[in-house]
Amino acid sequence: MNHDIDIKKTRINCFRQSKVPGEFMLQMRVPGAVIDAKYLKVVMEIAEKWGNGTFHLGTRQTLNAPGIKYENIPAVNAYIKDYIHDVDQEMCGCDMEADETGYPTIGARNVMACIGNSHCIKGNCNSTELARKIEKLVFPSHYHIKVAVAGCPNDCVKANFNDFGIMGIYKMDYNYDRCIGCGACVDACEHHATGVLSLNKDNKVDKDTCCCVGCAECVLACPTSAWTRNPKKLYRVTLGGRTGKQNPRAGKLFLNWVTEDVLLGMFANWQKFSAWALDYKPEYLHGGHLIDRAGYKTFVKHIFEGVEFNPEAKMADDIYWAENEQRANIHVMPLSKHKTAGPQE
Amino acid sequence: MGYKVSFEQANKIFDKLWDKYDIYAPKRFEGRGRYSDTDIVRYDKVNTVEEIVFDEKSDYPAKEVLAPISQTLFYFTEDEYRESKCSTRPILIFMRPCDINAMHHQEKIYLGNGGYTDLYYERMNERVKIVMMECTEGWDTCFCVSMGANKAEDYAVAVRCENGNLLVDIKDSELDAYFAEAPAADFKPDYIEKNEIELQIPEIPNREVLAKLKAHPMWEEYNKRCISCGSCTVACSTCTCFTTTDIIYHENGEAGERKRTTASCQIKGFADMAGGHTFRTTAAERMRYKVLHKFHDYKARFKDYHMCVGCGRCTSRCPEFISITATVNKMSKAIDEIMASENN
Numbered sequence: 001m002n003h004d005i006d007i008k009k010t011r012i013n014c015f016r017q018s019k020v021p022g023e024f025m026l027q028m029r030v031p032g033a034v035i036d037a038k039y040l041k042v043v044m045e046i047a048e049k050w051g052n053g054t055f056h057l058g059t060r061q062t063l064n065a066p067g068i069k070y071e072n073i074p075a076v077n078a079y080i081k082d083y084i085h086d087v088d089q090e091m092c093g094c095d096m097e098a099d100e101t102g103y104p105t106i107g108a109r110n111v112m113a114c115i116g117n118s119h120c121i122k123g124n125c126n127s128t129e130l131a132r133k134i135e136k137l138v139f140p141s142h143y144h145i146k147v148a149v150a151g152c153p154n155d156c157v158k159a160n161f162n163d164f165g166i167m168g169i170y171k172m173d174y175n176y177d178r179c180i181g182c183g184a185c186v187d188a189c190e191h192h193a194t195g196v197l198s199l200n201k202d203n204k205v206d207k208d209t210c211c212c213v214g215c216a217e218c219v220l221a222c223p224t225s226a227w228t229r230n231p232k233k234l235y236r237v238t239l240g241g242r243t244g245k246q247n248p249r250a251g252k253l254f255l256n257w258v259t260e261d262v263l264l265g266m267f268a269n270w271q272k273f274s275a276w277a278l279d280y281k282p283e284y285l286h287g288g289h290l291i292d293r294a295g296y297k298t299f300v301k302h303i304f305e306g307v308e309f310n311p312e313a314k315m316a317d318d319i320y321w322a323e324n325e326q327r328a329n330i331h332v333m334p335l336s337k338h339k340t341a342g343p344q345e
Numbered sequence: 346m347g348y349k350v351s352f353e354q355a356n357k358i359f360d361k362l363w364d365k366y367d368i369y370a371p372k373r374f375e376g377r378g379r380y381s382d383t384d385i386v387r388y389d390k391v392n393t394v395e396e397i398v399f400d401e402k403s404d405y406p407a408k409e410v411l412a413p414i415s416q417t418l419f420y421f422t423e424d425e426y427r428e429s430k431c432s433t434r435p436i437l438i439f440m441r442p443c444d445i446n447a448m449h450h451q452e453k454i455y456l457g458n459g460g461y462t463d464l465y466y467e468r469m470n471e472r473v474k475i476v477m478m479e480c481t482e483g484w485d486t487c488f489c490v491s492m493g494a495n496k497a498e499d500y501a502v503a504v505r506c507e508n509g510n511l512l513v514d515i516k517d518s519e520l521d522a523y524f525a526e527a528p529a530a531d532f533k534p535d536y537i538e539k540n541e542i543e544l545q546i547p548e549i550p551n552r553e554v555l556a557k558l559k560a561h562p563m564w565e566e567y568n569k570r571c572i573s574c575g576s577c578t579v580a581c582s583t584c585t586c587f588t589t590t591d592i593i594y595h596e597n598g599e600a601g602e603r604k605r606t607t608a609s610c611q612i613k614g615f616a617d618m619a620g621g622h623t624f625r626t627t628a629a630e631r632m633r634y635k636v637l638h639k640f641h642d643y644k645a646r647f648k649d650y651h652m653c654v655g656c657g658r659c660t661s662r663c664p665e666f667i668s669i670t671a672t673v674n675k676m677s678k679a680i681d682e683i684m685a686s687e688n689n
Contacts, residue, residue, distance in 0.1 A: 177415050
């Protein structure tokens with residue numbers, strides 16, 4: 001077998017090195033995690049023809065075929081041209097031209113999503129469609145970023161552990177005259193959410209609006225449609241979540257009650273921010289670290305350039321990160337080892 | 346007289362009608378459904394024909410117009426009270442035959458039960474003129490034919506919505522005048538003659554069988570399935586239960602108002618009494634109470650018809666997919682079982 005393989009090149013091409021010398025695992029993107037079932041045949045064909053006959057459900061919702069021999073990579077790349085064309089170029093509208101060379105980059109990771117409100121009774125947004133719109137803005141780009149879209153704050157997709165975790169929310173409207181004071185919403189909020197509702201002495205409902213997470217459990221529970229979603233679609237975004245060996249952490253609340261326009265405006269600035277943070281020299285560095293290096297306030301200045309906020313929008317003035325450090329004082333180091341951000345001398 | 350009017354002509358007639366009448370009809374509330382990106386259809390004032398939802402069954406019944414979910418009955422101070430005011434403008438309500446029959450069921454309870462007339466219902470009821478929405482197809486939860494509620498002849502106007510036109514049949518001479526310039530058409534409404542669901546209502550022959558039916562294990566299923574939310578009774582065209590609440594305006598004050606609010610026998614606490622006694626403590630008992638009330642007790646007392654018009658809204662609105670017709674069928678089976686064991 002060939003023992004002279006440019007591992008970095010295959011990785012960027014979305015073929016991950018195996019412990020078995022000369023073997024690789026293809027990762028096919030599924031932005032938004034929903035595609036036509038016919039594409040399962042594509043994965044099957046790859047796995048059975050060039051892979052080891054097994055199929056791995058990628059942890060970032062990619063379709064993976066392990067055991068592909070290095071010499072077969074060109075054939076696989078030619079075979080997935082149509083898939084990349086259909087899914088990323090056509091369905092997501094990414095600025096790219098699918099060809100025989102496979103994925104142009106692994107940079108921005110597959111944009112994940114739960115099934116969202118196209119199916120889920122609890123879902124507040126169409127997470128699949130939103131994920132595809134984000135894919136168009138962040139891919140193909142060498143700059144790393146992990147994004148996941150959850151249909152509601154229950155966050156089944158674990159958006160909290162992504163650089164950007166998006167959750168569909170609503171502001172609720174309360175129709176006083178339709179309320180029968182049954183207390184179902186109070187119980188539902190207490191049980192499933194943040195317990196912001198209470199029955200008052202008039203047998204109507206009081207709400208602590210400040211701690212409402214916008215999940216609409218009250219609407220689901222209400223037998224009279226006294227609680228309804230105000231149809232304006234809004235989102236909550238957590239920032240800086242990650243896993244990893246050094247300093248895994250859940251994201252911190254970053255944006256609340258923002259519209260899709262704000263979200264898409266923000267993601268449209270991601271590549272520009274990344275380029276600036278890395279002094280215009282793309283290198284393999286996780287997106288979250290760029291935010292750390294720049295510092296929250298600098299990051300905010302770049303990422304919202306030209307973005308207009310909706311009136312309901314709230315943004316964190318500052319974020320105090322709390323990391324689950326795998327070893328103590330991980331940030332304390334000689335000055336010479338400190339990371340840099342922005343143009344360097 | 347029969348007429349055929351375009352939506353445009355109908356809207357002009359609506360404009361004139363609004364000088365005198367309030368017009369209510371099933372209306373779409375976009376994005377206001379139980380689930381995200383779903384709508385609800387419920388009764389509200391409408392100004393144009395386009396606002397009226399003809400091609401869907403409303404989620405909530407027409408009864409909400411006459412007996413609102415909550416309403417103020419009277420205002421009081423320490424030593425006097427004053428009745429709440431109510432508009433005297435006549436009302437046109439667009440209703441399907443099931444809702445019209447349901448209105449007559451409700452009249453019996455509000456205006457006749459116990460020899461007492463409910464003033465607050467009466468003053469609304471007096472204002473109503475019925476606009477019957479022709480309904481010939483129904484939906485998959487409907488069983489109005491089985492309940493004998495598929496027809497209603499006592500309308501002021503009947504309408505059919507067809508290809509952007511309204512065909513109308515007018516029995517009310519005062520309303521007829523509004524159509525003076527409209528082209529005549531030969532129209533009489535049709536009625537649905539067969540639903541997808543045909544329901545056989547079981548006869549409970551005597552108190553012994555009734556007692557055994559109450560104790561039958563069939564009800565236990567609902568302890569696991571029913572969440573006692575009350576969606577079924579709120580959506581019910583015929584349910585009339587309400588509770589009253591005194592709202593005191595100020596912590597130390599003695600002025601306030603008495604409100605009445607829809608109540609549901611399915612919600613925990615409905616049968617609580619002073620002293621802490623409660624009649625029905627489980628979801629199964631509450632379900633049994635409702636089903637027997639609708640399909641036995643009411644008729645046993647009033648001797649005319651069952652307290653259900655087969656609109657199927659309880660089934661449609663149940664978040665736990667409990668079907669009233671399936672439940673009645675289970676009850677029939679249970680009665681057969683009981684009868685068979687008695688005969689042995």
